[in-house]
Amino acid sequence: MNTLFLYLFFFGLFFIAGVPIVLSLSVASLIMLIVSGLGLLSFAQKFMVSMDNFNLTAMFFFIFAGELMNNGGMTRRIVSAVSRLVKGIPGGLPIVALISCAFFAAINGSAIATSVAIGSIMYPAMVKQGYPPAFSASVIAAGGIVGPIIPPSIPMIVYGAATGDSIAALFSGGILLGILITVGEVVVAYFVSRKKGYGRNIETLDLGSSKGIMWALIFPIIIFITIIGGIMTATETSALAVFYAFFVGKFIYKELEFKKIPLMILNAMKGTGAVMAIVGAATAVGWVLTFQRVPQQITEVMVASIKNPSLFMLLSFGILFIVGMIMDLTPAILILTPIFMGPVKAFGIDPVYFGVFFCTVLTAGLITPPVGTLIYLGCSQSKASFGELVRWLIPFIIVVYLVLFFTVLFPDLLTFLPKHVFHLY
Numbered sequence: 001m002n003t004l005f006l007y008l009f010f011f012g013l014f015f016i017a018g019v020p021i022v023l024s025l026s027v028a029s030l031i032m033l034i035v036s037g038l039g040l041l042s043f044a045q046k047f048m049v050s051m052d053n054f055n056l057t058a059m060f061f062f063i064f065a066g067e068l069m070n071n072g073g074m075t076r077r078i079v080s081a082v083s084r085l086v087k088g089i090p091g092g093l094p095i096v097a098l099i100s101c102a103f104f105a106a107i108n109g110s111a112i113a114t115s116v117a118i119g120s121i122m123y124p125a126m127v128k129q130g131y132p133p134a135f136s137a138s139v140i141a142a143g144g145i146v147g148p149i150i151p152p153s154i155p156m157i158v159y160g161a162a163t164g165d166s167i168a169a170l171f172s173g174g175i176l177l178g179i180l181i182t183v184g185e186v187v188v189a190y191f192v193s194r195k196k197g198y199g200r201n202i203e204t205l206d207l208g209s210s211k212g213i214m215w216a217l218i219f220p221i222i223i224f225i226t227i228i229g230g231i232m233t234a235t236e237t238s239a240l241a242v243f244y245a246f247f248v249g250k251f252i253y254k255e256l257e258f259k260k261i262p263l264m265i266l267n268a269m270k271g272t273g274a275v276m277a278i279v280g281a282a283t284a285v286g287w288v289l290t291f292q293r294v295p296q297q298i299t300e301v302m303v304a305s306i307k308n309p310s311l312f313m314l315l316s317f318g319i320l321f322i323v324g325m326i327m328d329l330t331p332a333i334l335i336l337t338p339i340f341m342g343p344v345k346a347f348g349i350d351p352v353y354f355g356v357f358f359c360t361v362l363t364a365g366l367i368t369p370p371v372g373t374l375i376y377l378g379c380s381q382s383k384a385s386f387g388e389l390v391r392w393l394i395p396f397i398i399v400v401y402l403v404l405f406f407t408v409l410f411p412d413l414l415t416f417l418p419k420h421v422f423h424l425y
Contacts, residue, residue: 007032007285021328025281025335032288043284050283051276053161054235059109059154060272061238065245066108067264070117072249072256074216078103079121081213091193093129094139095186097122101143102150102182106220107241109152110271111329111366115144115374123381131198137378138392141367142185144374145400148329148363150178152223152241155329155359157234158279162337165351167234168227169424173356173414177407184399192395215248228422275330282334290338302343309347313408316340316354317361321401324365328373332362352424353414357407364400367393 010031014024029043069075082103083096100118108114119140126136148155151171160167192198223241226232232240249256306312323332336358344354366374369390378389407413418424 022277029284046284046287047280058235058238062109063271064268065241066113068245073253077213091189093126094189098143105147105150109154111144111147114147133382134384134388135392137382141374141378142396146178149174169352169418172418188395278330282331286338320361324362325368356414
């Protein structure tokens with residue numbers, strides 16, 4: 001346990017000092033290796049081996065597919081089609097933004113990509129129609145968190161690669177949860193807009209033609225069927241997503257320009273590279289902790305002091321809530337996964353249920369202060385202060401955590417589809 005406290009001390013020290021997350025993880029890992037009397041070459045070995053994982057290549061392709069969607073006209077058509085469904089409803093545009101985020105999430109799998117893609121279209125539209133900038137940005141941020149929940153999900157790919165659990169089962173477990181969170185956020189947007197008088201008696205937003213929308217709508221269905229049906233792996237499906245997005249954008253919508261593709265590839269490589277570096281550093285940390293038997297020690301303490309699996313889930317909820325508030329999503333998943341796996345097995349908790357729950361609670365941290373990445377993205381977009389944006393986000397944060405707490409009481413919400421409908425495990 002001393003190794004764990006040592007790691008937390010140094011990582012926390014570097015993190016608070018503003019050291020980049022990859023360096024914070026790497027230096028903390030090297031210090032633990034020195035104290036433990038292990039060779040420093042172990043860090044380089046674990047760093048490189050962790051990235052030699054076929055499943056992780058899906059991240060690049062899904063991010064690249066999202067870039068192709070934005071530039072090929074697919075994202076705009078999704079938003080345009082959804083906007084016609086909520087004409088004249090208070091909070092119509094925020095509702096459009098939230099539902100569009102859910103559709104985009106079913107293709108992309110990233111919170112930031114979802115927020116940027118939908119926000120680039122919906123944020124200026126909401127501001128133009130009289131919605132406060134901070135409220136508009138809070139809607140985009142709240143909608144963004146369904147990106148890693150509704151399949152495909154990059155965090156679930158990372159988690160599945162780390163634990164060996166079925167990525168298809170994890171994906172299907174996130175479907176209903178993502179829908180419930182979206183519905184809850186739509187209800188919040190409606191009542192806030194109705195109370196404030198937003199979205200009444202305004203002209204219908206012209207987002208252009210939604211002609212050819214069926215090509216966009218069948219896209220997530222194709223992805224879902226190929227993964228859940230076992231036709232393709234997540235990585236193979238992500239490559240198919242790139243081909244489909246390119247084909248539709250270039251030859252059906254005829255909006256995709258060849259000259260922009262190198263920049264799109266570069267953006268996808270940057271996003272993937274940042275995640276992969278964190279994967280390498282966090283894996284080295286996890287290896288040192290495992291070598292020092294920290295997960296086993298934590299398991300023994302928890303099993304001895306907690307007799308009820310439900311109590312363990314509530315405790316896990318609290319720990320993940322706190323960690324999600326202060327740590328970025330990917331390193332949190334990689335660092336905490338080996339620590340939690342022992343108690344999960346000891347208490348007989350369904351690993352797919354815990355995996356979906358685990359990833360989603362940490363994802364919710366993206367809109368939870370003080371370190372919520374999507375909050376800062378919203379501040380940059382709206383020029384609003386951090387505190388102002390958080391005030392608008394509070395009702396969205398509450399409804400997200402209420403849905404998550406509900407899954408603690410009724411775990412079948414997450415396991416019904418993978419276990420009883422798709423028979424994935």
